[in-house]
Amino acid sequence: MKELLAGSVEDSGSTHIVAVDARVAREASKSPTLGFSADFVTAGPVGADVIRPGDTLSLTIWENVDDGLLTNQGLNATGLSELQVDDEGFIFVPYAGRIRATGNTPDALRLAITDKLKDQTPDPQVLVARAAGDGATVSVLGNTGAQGVFPIERPTRTLSAMLARAGGVAVDPETAQITVTRHGRTGSVWLKDLYSNPRMDIALRGGDVILVEKDTRTFTALGATGAQTRIDFDTPNLTALEAIARVGGLNTNLADPKGVFILRDEPAPVAAAVLRKPGLQGSQRMAYVLDLTQPDGIFNARDFVIRDGDTIYVTEAPYVQWQKTLSVLTGTASSANAISSVAGGG
Template identity: 25%
Template structure:
């Protein structure tokens, strides 16, 4: 008799416990985990603007709604006066000077000059040690003294030295060449094969020319950022943009300091997508259609394909950034075409809205997980 009462009491508890659990679960529906707000919640919050961030919501329904790719503004001042061209000398340059004499010589006979394959024993060539232009712009030549060469071309220095030697030597001829043209050089560093000082051969080189002369970049082109420091101004250029748009391949001037740094771009995927993660750009440009595919698309059990959002800060003409949210309804076939013309930018946030039916589905799953053991226990007690 006692055993039968005990079994009856257990059975009543088993029947009573599910009722209690249902009450608790129903009262705690708001606490059910969620992957984020629904599309309707996002739109209503943006329209209410409770954050006071000045967020704009743009419904992308036609090609006219697609953002226009902003042309990069001029980085450096248009009135910038570059340093003199490469044929002008300056402080730090190293010169090679050769003086040819005939007859009575001033420097002594050191070698014979060869003209058209015949040796002329009456003509002597004297190669002076390398002459570095000092900070005062002068070099020192034996039997002449200090000669100011800064701001002059090599041809002008040749005439100047020839005139200074005319009364001291018989028919002197002078050749001047630049061994190290520091005045007409740039400093390049970072992810290039040969960082260091680079002398500009023609002073008409562009960024891509200088990178090639330095041995090329060592990383992937899509990840490379080119920084240029010029006369107190700084400019940044994407190497992929420079190579794909020749008009953006700016000219390099002497004294520029160039750095090639690896700075990959990425976008973040949140919400009810196939997977939430940070996705690096696989190529130089990534469309929204490709971004959705890379993130696994909308989760069929939790996501709402009608609520695809791209959160972005847009820089205006005044340089200020304003938050903009672009909305795509991927249940419309036209959105798949528009998504191919919408291109992601660095640090964009791709959000897939939570489906409205997601909460009841999760509730059913939770109830099933809680009650299945209890139902099994109840069936066991009935035997």
């Protein structure tokens, strides 16, 4: 512990040593939470029948004459399939010309086509059907049951519905993170928050990219703990007490419960609040110290939230260090005695 304390700012070092109390635990646990911005949240569901560039339409036109403009001899109906809406939002219909389709529902487009044809053929009847195309699809990537491009249809106009359409998530729901990219803007949410907070179940837009991935955050445990290794997070919020438990707790034969350190580079706003030093610039090296022998030490450890990249270091108890020193001295004396015995025997 002395070596760590020697590197403190007070001793001309570069690390701020901070004893954790209730206030420090509260301030140091503030971190950006996942969620979608207002632009995502306030966007209402799109009309599933609104036509967009890239959509594919099919038309059926009935004419009330035996020899119509579009129909073959002996037929009174003709079908025009796979009419793709161009980038400018138009389609071409024989004898009706270029007609704007974008922004219309199939029924509104039907009326527009009928109006164009009625002066050329008596009482035309038009049916418009829309199949979702490039303009009304989203891409689903990552750890899902099925990756691919899926159309936005009436049952799949929201994020949760589209995830279900893609076969659900293929990772532990506790650590699944959902990211949506739209027109260069990105928002992320934990899967469990998506289902617990209806506001996070955002309406989708054509061109959205949905990425499902496992939580990649880790922390490192060193010193007198049950394990010295790098550990993956298994929950969106992990406290110091839970992190210590994850690595097998403190080594009862070695650990000093007064010397549990959490080491991190703290952003300037958080460091300023913890240290009560407004105006700090740049990230600050922080060593938070938990004393688990104090009455509220366990509570503070329970309230202190671990962040990605943290290092938990548990120091050795003073008597352990003394035992090591004594062992070295005893070992040296034993070796000297052994050499003397050999020399005397020779």
